[in-house]
Amino acid sequence: MSSAAKALKLLSHFSVTRPEIGLSQMCRIAGRDKATTYRHLQALEEQGFVEQNPATRQYRLGPAVMQLAQLREATVPRKEAARPALAALADATCETAHVTVLSGTTLYGLCESYASHHATRAVIDLNTFPLHATASGLCALAFGPADLLAAAVTDLHGFTDRTPTDRDDLTALIHHTRTTGFGRANRIYEDEIEGLSAPVFDQTGHFAGAVAVACVATRFTPALERTILTELTTAAREITRNWGGTIPDAVEAAWASTDTQETTLEPTP
Amino acid sequence: MSSAAKALKLLSHFSVTRPEIGLSQMCRIAGRDKATTYRHLQALEEQGFVEQNPATRQYRLGPAVMQLAQLREATVPRKEAARPALAALADATCETAHVTVLSGTTLYGLCESYASHHATRAVIDLNTFPLHATASGLCALAFGPADLLAAAVTDLHGFTDRTPTDRDDLTALIHHTRTTGFGRANRIYEDEIEGLSAPVFDQTGHFAGAVAVACVATRFTPALERTILTELTTAAREITRNWGGTIPDAVEAAWASTDTQETTLEPTP
């Protein structure tokens, strides 16, 4: 791995639950030498990607990322074009909704929308979504470029005892995703969360990302599932349109067949 | 310079007017070797900081920055806390308003607000603001940490024939900024733009950034200047409050004295 990549990777260790990280702590998290980590953080700080909290000396993300994000959104407006549909989705399902975007073989979170209805919510605290263990990831594998599967199987980490940890389990889930048009993560990432997702496409005609609902498992009923699936198709269509794409016929057909069945297919991984 | 820093620097060459950059073009802009640039772009792409436009093969900012920005804003909410005041400022002055934040010795743009009133507007297309040649920069030099001046004088690039290009001219402008409480960039960055700025402070009690108005020079009248100065103080106070800081007495005093004078001091650089 290039030195630049190593430095960049440090940024991925920040999260909502750990927004500030000290030098020693970062060494442990990243598993690298202290001197190296320090120099990398210095380089990042020089460019404004991190800054030190003057009170605690801990590092946190810097202002440069704000500016780059503004520019990215001005160049490729994805977030703004997804937000209304996402809010409507969260509102209609009373559960947490989010959108992911694919770049290369990595699935990034773009934005979330939390429903105000329930006190307990699914909180999205992921920077990159594991392809094999999330509903969005399954969508990517099912509808995205073929090389994703190869990337995914290099690390089939088991998050719960239902996580698909070998290639056959995973391909079964992918197949299910393709035939129904929905990604389904029934407690395969977290024990308490049921995830459902639908693919989104952009102007190139290729898979661009996914829109998903993360539902607290205890609230998950067949009725809610039907609602989520219906609303997911609406949201996926709207976001796809806003991103300048169209839903492929195969996906629309899959959705149509699932709608008529109105049954919960629950494949055992 | 570290290899990581070199790679990071590539990102700063993207701008609103140049959102996509090809490999060869990037080599020319960055003044580095093609192989090196290519590897750096690869590393950046691997981490999602850039992506290739599939149609043109040109590179543009990637989705990872969106996510980092979301996290940064969740950690240190600056943008959201500045936006309303900024919009009000742009609205009241009918000119372009923006907010900058200081990190280390670099002044970054945080957000802009454009007034809908006029067809010709000042467009903010800067990623980092030169300290010696912008109103915000002068605020930083006047009210920020002492080491900024040393950093500024290392590159006193002359943007217009009014840009202060030696240390004495610059210190005179800084002094003027300190006594009036406003940064003033009368055609020292662009010939057609008059800039006025006021400092903003955060919970550490130190200078955190500046709020500024960039006014098309032909519209700049003493009456408009008075309006801008008044609105600037309002905006600076509100943003400072939202950022958890307080305006130092010295600055408030400077503003008060400037208000009563109501004269246009125009120092010749």
Next chain:
DNA sequence: TTAGTTGGTTCATATATTGAACCGTTGGTT
């Protein structure tokens, strides 16, 4: 005092970066 943190620094070692020269394509011109 001691022992264990922390953020930050040094320097010899050797590993990872560098750039000139090199491909194969593409798109426009003659």
Next chain:
DNA sequence: AACCAACGGTTCAATATATGAACCAACTAA
């Protein structure tokens, strides 16, 4: 069609650059 220039991408020897064990100084808790 042949040509040329510019493009994105690749190779490999030379060496500049990253690396990490050991080392500070400051701080905290026991």
